[in-house]
Amino acid sequence: MPSRKELEALFLEHLPWIDRVCSLLCRRHGLAGADCEDYTSWARMKLVEDDYAALRKFRGESSLNTYLTVVVSMLFREYRVSKWGRWRPSAAARREGPVAVRLETLVRRDGYGLDQAAEVLRSSGDTDASRGELARILARLPARDPMRPSEVGADELEHTPAAASADDLAERHDSEAQRKHLRDALARALERLAPEDRLILRMRFWEDLSVADVARGLDLPQKPLYRRIERILNELRGHLQAAGITPDEVRSLLGNLEAE
């Protein structure tokens, strides 16, 4: 069993790696500046906690760098949920790049107006894009549900649209009911897939990993994975249609996925 001193030396030896992983996670999730520093400090503290418990538990079944990468990623999730609930950058924002992730975080999560967000991004050197360009980026990102109430202050509530007319509410309700119906049908159809197939779709389309990354992450050969994803989508389509979802609705659910 390594001593505390040995674990401490190991921690210090791998601190640059840990910090780099933290930095990349922050970039992936639109954290910058003080938020990123806060997370990095918190993660370091968690790794030191309980006499370097995380390092002590390492059994050598993987490389230490990979182990630390996974541990720090799990810590990031814990940190993120505790601060902001289940909010995450959308896959669309991630595809657009780090600027879009930051923009979405500022506007959709933190409630900044576009002008404010643009100012923040320009002054931090994240972008030199014009307001118009940022507006176009934002327009391509999905509308999001507001953050959980505990994170929204009075200022942010000012940005929340007031209730619409009764007719509009009814229409929204019908749309929400319809959306819920489709979401439930999709969830049930996904449950019918084999676990590995479900995981492939989840990582590819919801976590927005490339096919190469999905292959690496699941220890699968890459080349056959393209065809396999097509097959899984076909199977999913079949389940949805069997559940009475119309072809148009299926297309609207899966169309974005198949366009990847």
Next chain:
Amino acid sequence: MTEPMTNAERLAALLDGQLGAHRREELIAELAASDDDIEAYADAVAITAELEAAPEVTPIDASAGAVATTPEPEGAAPGVTPIHAAPSRRRGLAPRWMALAAVLAGIALAPWLWTRFTADPGLVAVEAAALPAGWDASPWGTTRGAGDPMTEEARAVRLGARLVDVELAVRGRDPAAAQLATETAILLEGISGAAPAAGIYHEVARRAGEPAERLEPLLEVGRKTVPQTAGEEGVRLGAWIESARIAAAMRDRGFFASRATRSRLERMARDPSLPPAARSAVTRIQAEVGSGGAPEWSILERELSGLLRSLGGQG
């Protein structure tokens, strides 16, 4: 710390390809049922690809008191008994030092470092760990033999493209690495005095199945000598266009949104030595990249392939 430390190591073993079939199946089933673990694991996978592809990425903000340094090689600090770790099946995750007896005429080679690609910017400009699946590495058709006529400039452009292909094929342990390295050697054999450089790539072809870190010393020499032998400008141009083609195939928006790419395209558009057809292609690429929306990737791929064909001597 939260409970799933055991899960962390199992997931790390999965990512390193160290899990046996049965344990892998168990873990996949558990992972498929756990939203929390999937999210964290997906982040870890995405991060790993970035760490491998761009090991010198500058953080958005460095943590206070921390400097983004090249990671130290895994191993014992003085006086510390190392925790045993299974060797990673995937090359490149653990940097290690390689001592090398001379490969060619006593050339000393740099140790294996994360900075191996960024030490020579402009060759592999795209962040990729392998060639894309089904990659068409020959936009100009069959590689000519050493004796076939080809301008010096065209040969340099093709060599630049081939250097990128070989690098990525070796990284990904792609079966095409041998063929690509052989074609590189054949191209070099058409240059007077380049036999030693050609010999490097024949050697790479012969050893193509080996881990990338073992071939790195050879590739390092190749990266230095090929531009000197074939013409720096042409080789770098070919390497950049090929990197851009691969980036387009990978739908890498970051590559095309970067200042470096925009600057490169601007320089090419103003270059009077580029043939008019090539400059027009560059203009079309600039238009696609600067359109403000997502680029039409098929157009980018087509234009970049056309550019490589045009400058690499199609026919």
